[in-house]
Amino acid sequence: MSRRTADVPALVAAARDGQPRAVARLISLVEDASPALREVMATLAPYTGTAHIIGITGSPGVGKSTSTNAVVRAYRARGLRVGVLAVDPSSPFSGGALLGDRVRMQDHALDPEVYIRSMASRGHLGGLSWSTPQALRVLDAAGCQVILVETVGVGQSEVEIAGLADTTIVLLAPGMGDGIQAAKAGILEIGDVFVVNKADRDGAEATVRDLRHMISLGEAGGTGAWRPPVVKTVASVGQGVEDVMAALDQHVDWLTTSGTLRSRRENRATEEIHAIALAAWRSRMEGVGSGQAIAELAAAVVDGTTDPYTAADQLMGALS
Numbered sequence: 001m002s003r004r005t006a007d008v009p010a011l012v013a014a015a016r017d018g019q020p021r022a023v024a025r026l027i028s029l030v031e032d033a034s035p036a037l038r039e040v041m042a043t044l045a046p047y048t049g050t051a052h053i054i055g056i057t058g059s060p061g062v063g064k065s066t067s068t069n070a071v072v073r074a075y076r077a078r079g080l081r082v083g084v085l086a087v088d089p090s091s092p093f094s095g096g097a098l099l100g101d102r103v104r105m106q107d108h109a110l111d112p113e114v115y116i117r118s119m120a121s122r123g124h125l126g127g128l129s130w131s132t133p134q135a136l137r138v139l140d141a142a143g144c145q146v147i148l149v150e151t152v153g154v155g156q157s158e159v160e161i162a163g164l165a166d167t168t169i170v171l172l173a174p175g176m177g178d179g180i181q182a183a184k185a186g187i188l189e190i191g192d193v194f195v196v197n198k199a200d201r202d203g204a205e206a207t208v209r210d211l212r213h214m215i216s217l218g219e220a221g222g223t224g225a226w227r228p229p230v231v232k233t234v235a236s237v238g239q240g241v242e243d244v245m246a247a248l249d250q251h252v253d254w255l256t257t258s259g260t261l262r263s264r265r266e267n268r269a270t271e272e273i274h275a276i277a278l279a280a281w282r283s284r285m286e287g288v289g290s291g292q293a294i295a296e297l298a299a300a301v302v303d304g305t306t307d308p309y310t311a312a313d314q315l316m317g318a319l320s
């Protein structure tokens, strides 16, 4: 489907009109790194910047999908249009048919005001930092007032996704990740709101205590600094979700009044520009870096008539 030539203005108009198929098609263009993306992003730009982007991260099985589901329900109860983006940085599958099953969003499958999309980003030049912000921009321009980004998978992606969100929720469960494990994984720094889910299990109180302690050790302090709250939930029955919502509301207020929202978004834009520029450079390098020009330079380095630095300068000179 994405091989067809896209009528970008019509697609963007349809997406802004709230047509889920147009939104899905635009995100497919992102996934496929379509040449039409340049025009898509230029057309979308004036309509972006209103969505509150919330990242949800945590180990597999901790309750991310269940919690996302509960938070979506709470925002829907407020009448907001919600986007959900499930990102799998390790999956080689495009289109996310398998991921689609993984996201337990049946409650919202028939709700036209909830856009749910899975996206695989492996294989893209630039990976997550390249594709996710563009997909977020599509959902933002389509009128989603809140967008939840859920990472499926583990590792570095957790930290990476935090850079993409206005607010990052770090989810833990008793016995799965106590404060010390969290500190080791480097996730204490990225959380704006910590949620200890599965509070119906033993050890929830101890996990909350550990976390509060570890967070306080790392706190910069000072007046006006954000102090990440630790909230307990039993997401499977909706318990504690109102506390999560209150924490999210407070964080939005703080982001806005402190000016952090703006600076986070500027940092994000910087990352995005880097990722796009690097991907462009890399593909151009691959163009000149595999042909006659590099063969001659390599021969000259071996012959000793030039050195690798001068050769690299010459190669880059050929790009500009």
Ligand code: GDP
Residues within 6 Å of the ligand: 058, 059, 060, 061, 062, 063, 064, 065, 066, 067, 104, 197, 198, 199, 200, 201, 233, 234, 235, 236, 237
């Ligand atoms: P994810 O892999 O992080 O997305 O986790 P899921 O949302 O798929 O949840 C993993 C399992 O934990 C599922 O079987 C959920 O029903 C269950 N689960 C989620 N929240 C809770 C909770 O608060 N308490 C208990 N006991 N189970 C939960």
